[in-house]
Structure formats: structure tokens, C-alpha cells
Amino acid sequence: MANEDSRRAFLEKVASTVFAGMVLGGAEVKAEGSARAPDVVLTPPPPFKISSEAQEDVLVRMQRDLERALKKPIEERKWGMVIDTRKCVGCSSCTVGCVMENKLPPGVVYRPVIDLEVGTYPNVDRRFLPRPCMQCENPPCVPVCPVGATWKRKDGIVEIDYDACIGCRYCITACPYSARTFDFGENWTDDAASGQDGALALETGRAYEELANFEYGEVWKRHEGPIPQSPVGNARKCTFCIHRVEKGMLPMCVTTCIGRATFFGDLNDPESLVSELIARNNAVRLKEELGTEPKVYYLV
Amino acid sequence: MVERKHPNGLLSVLGWIVWLALFIWGGWGILERLLYGHRFAAYSSYVPWGHWVAAYIYFIGLSAGAFLLSSLVYVFGVRQLERIAKLSLFTAIVTLIMALMQIWFDLGHLERFYFVYLRPNFHSMMAWMVWLYTAYFLLLVFELYYAFKKDGAKDPAELARYKKILAWLGGIGIPLAVAFHGGVGALFATVIARDLWHTPIYPILFLTGALLSGGALMTMVVAYFWPARGEAWRETVTYLGKVVLALVAFDFLLEWAEYSIPMWYGVGAEYQKLMYVLFGPYWWNFWIIHFLFGVLVPVALLVWGRGPGAVGLASLLVVVTFFAVRLNLVIPGLVFPELRGLEHSYTDPTLPFNRLSFDYVPSLFEWQVFFGVIAVGIALFYLGYRYLPLVTQKEVA
Amino acid sequence: MKLSRRDVLKAGAATGAGALLGSEGLRLMSQAMAQGEGGVYPLAEPENVIYGLCLQCHTECTLKIKIQDGVVTKIDGNPYSPGNLQPQLDYTTPPEVAAKVDGSICPKGQAGVQTQYDPYRIRKVLKRAGPRGSGKWKTIPFEQAIEEIVNGGKLFAEIGDDRVYPGFKDVFKLRDAKLAKEMAADVAAIRAGAMTVEEFKQKHKDHLDLLIDPDHPDLGPKNNQFVFMAGRIEHGRKEYAKRFTFGGLGSINWYAHTTICEQAHHIAFKYATAQWVEKLGKYHWKKGKDHMKPDFEGAEFVIFWGTGFAEANFGPPPMTPQITQAATDGKLKFAVVDPRLSKSAAHGWWIPVKPGGDLALALGMIRWIIENKRYDAAFLKNANKAAATAGGEKSWTNATWLVNPKTGRFIRASELGVGNENQFVALVQGRPVAVDPYDTENPVVGDLEVDTKLGGLPAKSAFKVLKDEVFKHDLDFYAHEAGLEKKTIVDLAREFTSHGKRAAIDFYRGPIKFTYGYYAAQAIIHLNLLIGNVDHKGGLVPGGGKYNAMGGVFDLKKMHTGALTPFGIKSNREASGPYETSTLFKRDGYPAKRPWFPFTDDVYQEIIPSAAAGYPYPIKILWLHKGTPVLSAPAGHLQIEMLKDPDKVPLFIADDIVIGETSMYADYVFPDLTYLERWAFEGFSPAIKVKNWKLRQPAAAPIPEIVEIDGEKMPISMESVMLAIAKKLGAPGYGKDGFAKGWDFDRPEDYYLKMVANVAMQDPPVPPASKAELELLRKARRHLPRAVFDEAKWQKAVGGGVWRHVVTVLNRGGRFEAWDKAYAPDGEFVAHAWGKLMNLYAEPIGTGIHSVTAKRLFGVPHFERLMGFDGKEIVFPPEYDLKLFTYKEVTGGQSRTVSNYAGQQAVLPENFVYINPLDAKRLGLKDGDIVRVVSPDFDGEFEVAPGKRQRVEGKVRVIQGIRPGSVAISWHYGHWAYGAGDVEINGQKIPGDPTRTRGVVPNPAMAVDPYLKDVSLTDPIAGDSAYGGTYVKLVKVGEGRAEVPFGDRKYRAMAESLFSG
């Protein structure tokens, strides 16, 4: 077991350096902690896209940003998300991707995409607004929890400890973005015929619902019953896919976004793509007036 | 102890039948709750608090009201109510238990309720509530204990001592009751995300509501179940009737304030929600159940009605319809999407409940559990009424 | 034992440590532990990944399939593939690095786990235990099923049916390869007029019993009475099934579904790209490519015409990123021509054309462009390759070639004495010059507008033919027909012609699903040709193309020992030459009993009605593979009665993953493997400009039963059923030496892995897999049974020499050229250019004849309205006043994703009947009202099983984003089978899932052809079925609730009744 683990750890290490090497090419890694004022300073990003030969998928750029951030201590990271509503095509791939990634049951959703029609024929438009958890700097969902089962981590992510949550749903009412939902213990195949495998796959056909998920890097096996197994009976919300992020992978809704409309990275890193994007004057946040200070920005 | 503690034969049998039906039907619901969790409850991820939370604040209100009534006696020495002081205390205990049971069933993990003691977060109004209830519960038990003791006091010194203890306990109890029930109001009022709840008037409204519903409950109990129908009884009932009338009026005044201000210019999110309460699909809940049967008819009965029967009926109406007020408080605060269009963005396709809907109507199951709790409450009350010295010759005389 | 953070916290809470520490303390503790600990996430490991191919829709995106505890748990995009990451990872990236990079896929792709694991999936062979469609089944052993369908007989005697059912042995009559070949040649001679029927009969008098009808040898052998009808069959399987049908069973009747899909688009492209080629000394038009697309990356202006980039098409994952990026960068503007404000249109310039007004719109644009000389005359004048090269172009057109308008034929150089009969003629400054399209030496730059007489022949340049045809109507007329302002047409045409060659039009089903679909498609292609954008950066491009899987190391087209030559007229008369050369024409003359389709194939909606009508001949066995014409074809419900009748369809077998809306009528249903369990391959649509090859391979352990065929264990699937039948019949090309000496055909992968090998070894071969990668191959397949993955068998299928190369491809899910190879070094053209002739005038069509009306067709786009085969315009009574059209939701994959609870169902539990508020007001309808969709041919319901009626009724939703006067109903809903209906198996009732029944299928309301009366309106050229054009009436059958802000209110009624007592 220990062997297996260390081998795995080694592999991971290799993988991420190889990856970094691959995407960074021959670029030098910056030396840190120099005493003098730097000779070379960072420049603000251009307000428009400049032509560049070396194009790359933003996903690759962001993964590079991510690997860089992971090298820092956790308290120096500040994960943030940027959603470009001009690029979002309302496909809900992020929604469904998130559901499948986190094995969300019916009734639980972390990132619905709102599709709003505005205007009158023929001057009509549709606007798409994906809504993950805002991972608020001042999260109203946190202080209300009677058992302290939800809190803001050092990297800014608002976590729920499913083992501690008593399922009172106070936090759900307190979130101004309806970002929290409740796990009622339902399953997608609840209404389908059930029984043993025979002519039809009544049993194996629902096997996937029993699998564990890995939110917060833990193993969660849902099971309802007189004493439900968490996360059944808990409040649930978007985790920023921290279980992936800490493995050097981008959140699911980011990687699966066909519009390349969702960006993720370290807001504390001035060179990250997300930092670049929120510096523009088209970046807004939802319900700014509440003072929740969301870490999800929208480009409009 | 007095002999006839309950109404005559036929009514009694009928009562038993009704209770048994409630108990079986409700108990079945409770059993289902324990076995299948929240599967048959109709609240959702978007309307996460529903009928049971309304029921909980309803019961809690009854408890606080009943308790405050008793405190009038023990703390302020209101003589007219002396007779029902112990009964009020006991009612406060029973309704508190009902409230806690109700909210316990509402928890996603009822087996973890004790976490609130083990790892409380005192930033949370809810943690405060639980701790306050605990204190309150202990207080009630002590107070009742000393009330019995007081009854059995052998000499005036002892009597005075008990009276003093009771005054102290009641004295502590008053701020406690005010705190926790005002606190329940605050539990809602502090939620900035919900503009319907997010109003400073809530704690006061909750308190008034508690007094009103609790007072009405006691009035109803005294009017209908008091073993001796003498002049004293008549007097008490009449007095209680006046209290209830005053409270109905005051509560309505606050309600008026709560509704009229946001409605004035006819814009804004709160306006929208109030309009929903008043003229939405459940308009009848407000106008017919609450306003007609909870305000107009009781006021008419209390003002023009003759005798304890009318007072009792008015109080009964107030108690029962007050649940509508509680529903109207919890649910409309939640049924509006916080982000427009959320209701269509992603839904729960499985039957029978769409958990991603803002369209909440309590399910049969939720009523079942509610009535189950009531059945348990009635049983507790009956047992106490029967076997505890709550109403003795002294009260009846 | 290692304690996880969770264990510690739990213990903390349980022991009451929390009470001491408070929640603050717990929080700190937890955070301390969170730091540095990566947590558990097995899906980041390469040994839990198999690369495959999606089939939730036919875009077939490359996938990264992740496995957890032996179960497919998560599906993402393949980072090696340009469809999911743009640019993709370098092909040499080690798999453990790629494991951490996920590419994008669409919501259907994400929900695929629920297609794989669907409780209603079939595991065993089902044989009906009641009349067809009764929903009563029993399971039977695989061997018994094969036995029964091969031998036929009184198969249903036990349910009181004494009919003798045919078996495969009754159609597998002509078994002699040599004889087949000879007969085929002789039939061709009959069709060419070189042999008479009598001569044929004489010559083959000993074998006439092998023919369907000796008096009509051109109908072919009895083998043709086996019909293989595939719905959405994919490449790889196509070739596999063709091998079985053609070379194996000697039947000509292999069909796919394309005319319910987008055939007019394909056919128009195929004729636009047809090349004049020689075969055995004779020249003919060889149809070309079926699909070209704008180069989205390089374009400045793109028109998405009746399609988009974000919902359907081919498809969101490869296309959307290119477009959203270019558009937000300000490089790309785009318009969307669509009667509804689609998700794509939401971000662009919406042109709300009238449904079916597209032909008029395109012709209007062409007219304006010609009138205002906004076309690229220099490009159009190049008549051959040399001219194109000289003009700096890669491709050229036949715009200047001369047509004889009397015959519709190009004038041949020999006719004017300027060259031979295989050359064409153009006028060069008034002088006729022979044109050899492929001449690289002598450029011919022709005159564009020619209308003259030459050598006594009337002669018009193709361009002039087009111009005259288009100028028959003025812009006002076209604007009126398109339902748009004239200004809109002009604006659109002007914008389109304002970007040089950096503009292009993408179109798909929207404009073409009409009886004039071919012309509409051709007109839209012509708009591209007019600006000369072919192959240019930002223009219309052919895409990177795919690596050749059929040849190379293994020439799979030839590796078929003893293959039969199928011949004869196809059972729906498609691709069977002109009606006039058939012996049936001699018998019947005009009008043909049912139309012939010489220019097209896969005329799907005609297969079953033709069989039912027995024209041109009755069939014996129908095998339906992965199709559901009853549900998905317009007016397909009419086929229920035909399928239920064993006189018309004597033996009906199907393979399916569930009991579907059409397989429910079959005699036998075989379970099939899903796209996550099986083999196949595909190439990207032209949206990807680099060369590629996408591989589907078994990733999930199979759900269907594992059976043994000839000692080989394998799950039941289309492949294994074919193997079993072929082996039982002794059909050529299977079993020992089936491919060639020493190369046996005993398992599906014997075939498919050879394809992989061909691709792997194509020059230059991919690098061979390292030892670690070989190990990875095994590890990642540790959950697969040996009946699926047996390394020795896999290796044997390709031979040791190439195995390691094959593994490299398997470990990457295909082969992909680097993204930066998209453009040619000059930067102006794409690297994979078409570089050939493009046809403004389609000669085969221009000389073709409508087999029913006997009228000549047009070589250029020609304005017409909706028409029946009788040649009469379809007129709808005025009370049918909403024009129905349909579309696909991005969450819906044809008829087969209703099992995706988390995808299709959760995003949209039911589809709606969308109308504009103006119509809602006029019709007194409001949001939520239930309406029945009624058309002149359809009263709103039909019978699907005895006593079970399906109603076409849906919920109205009133939206601004739809053109007034029309009604949109999406596809994918309205199921009564596919897990939606109850069935009885082995006497046990298995209830359907009520959630799957929601919504409405619009297809039954679509108009029926007045001549044929049993099938939808059909495009006589492309054979495409008409989904558009029907006017319907919405009849209110239920009251809706006024407002919708409170979400779904299905349980309100129940609860309200509770409240009110």
C-alpha cells in the first residue's frame, strides 16, 4: 500500500514536471526573493488580444497557471473563476459535467446555466449565465451554520464538511446566489424499473450510482436509509473542484466548457489568466451590493 | 386532584378516536421519515425550509406564549391567571418538545443533532437558538417542579421561598423567552439574502405572534377543558379573551406596518413577495384563513360574543389559523428565485418532487409528520393533565 | 492504516473534542490537514483511462473515458485530439501527463454514463411472445435465436401463429461468387441496352431460380430480399455490415439513414464537387465530398444557415471554441439564418427567415450579387486547373463551360470539333475552346456570360444558365417568399461579399429539409463559389480528412475470401440507375409506381413503405440496426402498420441497446453494445482542418450477455450476430482464412484492429509503444472480461510486427496531425485543400428526369415551392396557419438520450411547443396550455400498440425568439418505448419509467406525399424527407397556468386539492 502510494506520488511528480516542461517549453523559471528592486517588472496585460504566433488552448495556459499556484503555500493562493458571458453559449456542458464529476443526485446542482430571453421580437437576445458557487470572500452561508460545518479555507474556497453537517439547510437560505442545494438521497434511476439482471440490466444499469465521489479529496459513498451516509442529508455546493485542483487539474466546468468561457486560476498571481481578465472594465460580479465579494467574475 | 378532568363520555370517545387516527396516520409518517428521510417531503433545494420549519416556529411560538403567560403570574403576580400558571408552564414544555421534535425531523442528519452541543458555532443564530432552548427547557422543568412544590408548601415561609424561586426563575425565563423567540425572528431577519425576512420588525413580530398564539392556546384550553365551570372560570376566560383581543389587535398592527411600508410605492423585491402573499396563488391562505378566520371572526367573537364559548372559539380560530401566518412567513421568503431564470435552468426530473423548483406545496407526508407530532403532543398533554397536579382543587375552587 | 483528514475530524467531533476546540478549532485543524494533502482522486491516473469515441450524437467526439471500480464513471474530452483541445497535446505526450488534462465535450457527451448504464438495456436475445408490438417477450438462448433466424419455419407456432417465416437460408441463394459476378455484368449490360432479357434468361437458364423475378433480372438475386437497414450507423461498423451484406450475403440492400438526416446537403456537395473521371475507358461524373465547412479560425464573416455551432451540427466541441474565441477577439462576425433565436443566433446577427424561405433567400442573394457584380469573376472564369494555378487559386469551376439548354447537357468539345468527347467547351473571348478540367498546361480562362448558338447548338455558359434561372424572379418576389425585408437580403449579401475570400456559409438541415432541399443546398454552395472562397483561409474548406483505415497494411476492401458481387435494383430504387433503363420502365412507363432515386442513396423513409408496397419487389428479411424510423422519420408512424404485418415484412429482426420505438415491433431483438463497449472509427467533420482518425474501442465492460460462437467468447452485438449468421450459413469471408490465407475472421477485433493497424502504419508510422505503454494498455483494461480484451488475440489480429504501433494509437484514441499543420506555408490556403473542380452546373441532375412527372430536372438551383411526387404544389387549408419546424437541443442526441436523466431530462424534462406572443394572442393561447398538433394529414394521435394511443400534445411556451407565424418543436422527446412503456418479459411485467414519456414528438404531424400516401414528402433529387413546410393547427386541449415564475407546478394540483379539503 505504502509502496503503491509513493509510486503514485512519484508518478504524479514526474507527470507534473513533464507537463510543466511541455507547456513552458524552454522558458526559464523565475528566481524568487531577490533583494533589489527588480530590473524587469511585470506589465499590465494589453486591453485587447494581441496577435501571437504561439497560440495555445486557454485550457493549457490555465493548467500552467495552476501548476505554478500549487507550488505556493496554500494561504498564498486565492482561487478565482471568470466567466465570459460573451463566449458562453448556454450549452450546460459545465452543469452536466459537474453533475457527473461530483456524482450529484437529482435535485443537487452546483452550476446551473440560466438562459434568459430579453427584448421583444425582432429585437431579442438570449443571455446565458452559469452560476457556480461564488466562493464569497465574505460568505453569508458560513456564519449561519450552527455546527461550523462550513467555512472558508485559506485558499478562499468555502468548504462543507459533510461529516459535520447536520442538514439544517440554514446555509441554503442564507446564500444570496442559491448556490447551495440539498441532497435528498434520491437517485437518477429511482423511477425506472428495478429488480435483478435478467433480460434487462435492471441492476447493472444503475451500478454507477453507487460509486464514490471525491469531493474535497475524500471518498464519499452516498447511501440513504434510516441513517443516511453523507453527503445524503447534507447541504452541497460547488467546491471549485478542489479535489481536482489539488491534483493539478482544472475544475470540470472549466475543462469541459465548449465556449472556452470559463476561466480558473490564482487571483493572487498577477500573471495568471484570471488576473489578466478581471483587470478589464467589463468584469462584474453578481449582487456586488451585498458585500459578499464573490470570487467569480463575469465578463460582459 | 379533581375528579372530572375531561369532558363527558361520548365526546371523550370521539376524542379518543380522533386522536388514535391522528396518531396512526401521523406515526406512520414519522416512521417513514425515519426510514426514508426526506424523500417524500416536498420542499426542495430552492425552497429548503417548508412546512416543518413553519410548524416548528409555530410550536415554538406557542411555547413561548404559554410560558410568558405563566410568567405574568410568577413574575408580575397577575392574579387572574394564577389558576392556569402551571398548566401554562406544562403547555410550554409540551409545545417546546413538539417544536424540537418537528425540527429534529427536519434535519438531514437527525443522528447528529448533538453536534450543536459538541461543536457549536456561536456566530450562528441557530446555534444560539438551540442552546437557549436547552436552557429554557431546563428552566421550565425547574419552574414546574417548584410550582408543584409551591402547591404542596406546608407553611407560609416555605410558600414565600418557593414564590421567590418561581419569581426568579420566571424572571430569568422572560428574557430567555424573549431572546429565543425574538431570536427565532432574528434567525430569519438576519438572512440578508431573503428580502422578505430581512426586516428589523421580525423579532418583535415573532414575539407578538408567540404571545398571541400561546395566549390563545391557553385560552382555548381553559375555555374548553377546564374541569369546573364556575364563576372563576368564567372570569378567567373573559380576562384571557381580552388579552387575546389586545394581542390580535397589536399583532395586526405590526403586520400592517410590515406590509404597508414596502407596498407603498409598489416597487422592489419585497413588494413583489408581499404581493405574492396577498394576491398570489395562495391568496386565500392570507385572506381567508389568516385574515377572515384568524383576525376578523375572532375579533368579532371577542368583541360581540357572549360567554366563554365565544372566547374559546375565537381563540381556537386564532391558534389554528396562526399556522397559516407561519407558513406565509417561511415560504414566500423562499419561493422567488434569487436569480431570475434559475427555475428553468436545471431541474430534477425524477418523480414525485422536483427538488429544483420554487414551486412549493407541502406534501401529504409533511402534514402526516406534522399531525404525528401533534398527536404526540396531545398525548403528552393528556398524560400531564391526567397524572400531574396541574389543575388541582385549588385552581378549580 | 492511514488516517484521512476525514477520519480525524470525525473522531474529533465524536469525542467531543469539538466542544473544547469549538468549530473554530476544528476548522483550523481541518485546514492544517488539507494543506499539502492531495486527497484521493483515482481519475487522474492513466491506468483508469481509456480513450474512445462519443456517439451521443453523430459528431462522434473523441473521448477520455474514466473507469472507477470497473465502472465507467466519467467521460471527458481526449486531450490528444483537436476536437477537444485546440491545439491538442502533442501526440508524443506520455499518457500519464495526458491523464491530467481533460478536453471539452458537450452536455450529452458528459451524460453518456447514463446511456451506458441504463436499467432498460437489453442483455439477452428477446423473441416476441405475442403479436408484433404487443410488448410481450421471452428471452431465448443466442444459439437458438441464430438457429431460428437462419432456418426460418413456424417460428411462432407456440403463440398460435402457423405462418412459415423465412430464414436467412431462404435469401442466401446465390452463393457462387463467379456466377454472381457474371450475372451482375449481364444485368449491367441489360441496363445499358447491350443485352436483352431473353438473352439473359437463355444464358443463365440453370440459375433463374436464384433471381427474384427471371423476367426482370435487373431486380437481382433473391439475396436482395434481405434488407439491412441502419439508422445512425457509424464508420467501421458501416464497413463491417457492408462486408456482411454485400460480399457475405450477396444482397445489394444495405441502407443507412441519411435522408432523414441531411442528404440534400450531402448530395448538393457531392455534385458540386463531382469530378469528371475515367473508369474502364469511360468518363463519368464521380460524386465528390459530402461536406465542406467555413474555416472559422480564419474567417471574418460566417453565415450559419439553418444550423449553428453551439447546439447541433458537427458539432459543438470542435466548433464552438473556434467561433467564440474569434468572435470575442473581434475577428469574426457571424449571422445565423434560422426562424428561431437559437443559442448560436443569440450571439450573432439573427436572420429570422420564414421556415423554408431559404431557397428564396439564397436566390435573392445570388441575384443581388450578380446584379451588383459582387462576385469573384476572376475565380469563376478559370475553367481548368492550369487557369486556377495561373490565377493563384487552388480550385476552379465549370461556370464558363457551355451547356446546351435544350438537353441540359454540357456541350462536348467533339460536338464543336474543338476536341474530343470527354472534353468540354468554354468560350475564350468568343472563341470555343476545349476544356480538359485537369489540364495543368493550358489555362482556359473562359467568358462568364455566354448565350449564343454554336455550330447550330444553343449554348449558354453555366454561369448564364444560373443567372437566367435566378433572374426569373425579382428581389421583391424572393423577399416575400423568404418572409424577409428586401433590405435584409441586400444587407446580408453585401456583408457576405465584403470580406473578399474571408467569408463562407455553413449550412445543415435547416434550409434543406424540403422537397426543394437539393436546390436550396446547391444555391447556398453557389453563394460560396461566387466569392471564390474555396480552400482559402477563412473560406470554404474540405477539412483535414481522415487517415485511411481500409487500406495500407491490410487492404480490407479486398481481403474478403470468396466475396459475392451484389447486383440488382435496390429495394427502394435508390442509386440504381435511371428508371428509364430498367425493365420495369418497359413494363410500367411513366409515372413510376414509386419514385426512383438515381442521384442519391440511403433513402431511408422509403425502405419500409417500398417493402410494404412490394415495389419493385417484396422483401423477406428486414434487419433494423440502430434505427427507429417510426419515431424519427417524418410521418414515420405510418410505418407501424406496415411493420406489424408479416405479409409485408416477413421476418423482422433488430439489434438495439434498449427496446426502442421501432425495434419493439420486431420478431427478435438482439442486444447490442453501446458506443462505450464496442469498436468503430470516424473522421472529424471539416471543422477540423488537420488530418485525423478517431477510434472507438471497448472501454466499458459489456452489459449484453457473453456468448460463444465457434469456440470464441464475445458479447452479443451487431458484429457477433453477423459473425454467427455468416458462419452458420457458410457465407464467404468469415471463419478460417476469411480475410486471406492465414488471416481468420473469428472475432470483431479481427476486423477492427486491422483498421487501427492501417492507420498506425500510414506513412510515417506512429512511434511504437514503449514497454510502459504496453503495460498501461493492459492495466487500463483490467476490468474488461477476456471475451473482450485478450491481448494475445488482439495481437494476433494484426500480427506482431505492427502491434506496438497499434498500441500507440489505442492508447491515444486515434491519430491526429498537429494543429499547426492546418494552413499551407503560404498562409493563404488551408493545407488540406480541395484543389479540384467545383461545379456551378450539375450535369447529371440537369439531364436527369423525374421518374413520376417525367419532367427534366435543373442543373442549377431553381425556385419552387413544396411539392408532391405528382408534381403539384402542396397547399394547406387556411385554418392550418402555423408553419411547423423542428430543431435539436444541445442536450438531446436524436431519439436516444431520454435515458440521460442528468443531461437531457434535467436540463429540459420535456420539450415545448414554442410560439411567438403575436400568435399566442391571436390564437388565445398562453404559456403552459396543452395543445394538440394537428395537420391536414394527422389528427393528433396514432396507435402504437393494441389499445395504446400516442398523442402529439405538448405544452405551449410563448417566447419572443421565434418568428411569428411559425411553431417550433424540438426533437428527442415524446417516447412511448425506450424505457418509457411497459413490457412483459418471460411473463413478468417490467414497468416503464414515466419520466421518459414526457414531451412531444412532432414528426407524425408532418405532411404525407399525396402521390404515395404512405410516406412523407420527399425531395425527388436528394431523396431527402421533408421535416419542414407543413402547416399545422394547435388545438387547445388543456388549460395552462398564467404565469411561470414559480417553476414546475406538476404537484400543485394534488396539493391544492389537499388544501381545499
Ligand SMILES: Nc1nc2c(c(=O)[nH]1)N[C@H]1C(S)=C(S)[C@@H](COP(=O)(O)OP(=O)(O)OC[C@H]3O[C@@H](n4cnc5c(=O)[nH]c(N)nc54)[C@H](O)[C@@H]3O)O[C@H]1N2
Ligand atoms: N445536439 C445534437 N447535435 C447533433 C445531433 C443531435 O442529435 N443532437 N445530431 C447530429 C446529426 S445526425 C445531424 S444531421 C446534425 C444536424 O445539425 P443541424 O442541421 O445544425 O441541426 P438541426 O437542429 O436539425 O437544424 C438546425 C437549425 O435549423 C433550424 N431550422 C429549422 N427549419 C428551418 C428553416 O426552414 N430554415 C432555416 N434557415 N433554419 C431552419 C432549426 O431551428 C435549427 O436551429 O446535428 C448533429 N449534431
Ligand SMILES: Nc1nc2c(c(=O)[nH]1)N[C@H]1C(S)=C(S)[C@@H](COP(=O)(O)OP(=O)(O)OC[C@H]3O[C@@H](n4cnc5c(=O)[nH]c(N)nc54)[C@H](O)[C@@H]3O)O[C@H]1N2
Ligand atoms: N423532429 C425531428 N426529427 C428528427 C430530427 C430533427 O432534427 N427533428 N433529426 C433527424 C436526424 S438528423 C437524424 S440523423 C435522425 C436520427 O434518428 P434515428 O435514426 O432514429 O437515430 P438514433 O436516435 O441515433 O437511434 C435510433 C435508435 O437506435 C437505437 N439505439 C441507440 N443506441 C444504439 C446502439 O448503440 N446500438 C444499437 N444497435 N441501437 C441503438 C435506439 O432504439 C434508438 O432509438 O433523426 C431525425 N429525426
Ligand code: SF4
Ligand atoms: S455563493 Fe453562496 S454558498 Fe457560495 S460562498 Fe457565497 S454565500 Fe456561500
Ligand code: SF4
Ligand atoms: S445545512 Fe449543514 S452546512 Fe448548512 S448550515 Fe446546516 S449544518 Fe451547516
Ligand code: SF4
Ligand atoms: S468548479 Fe467543479 S464543483 Fe464547481 S461548478 Fe465547476 S465543476 Fe462544479
Ligand code: SF4
Ligand atoms: S460549458 Fe461553457 S459555454 Fe457551455 S454553458 Fe457552461 S460556461 Fe457556457
Ligand code: SF4
Ligand atoms: S457533440 Fe457532444 S454528444 Fe455529440 S459526439 Fe460530441 S460530445 Fe458526444
Ligand SMILES: [Mo]
Ligand atoms: Mo442527422
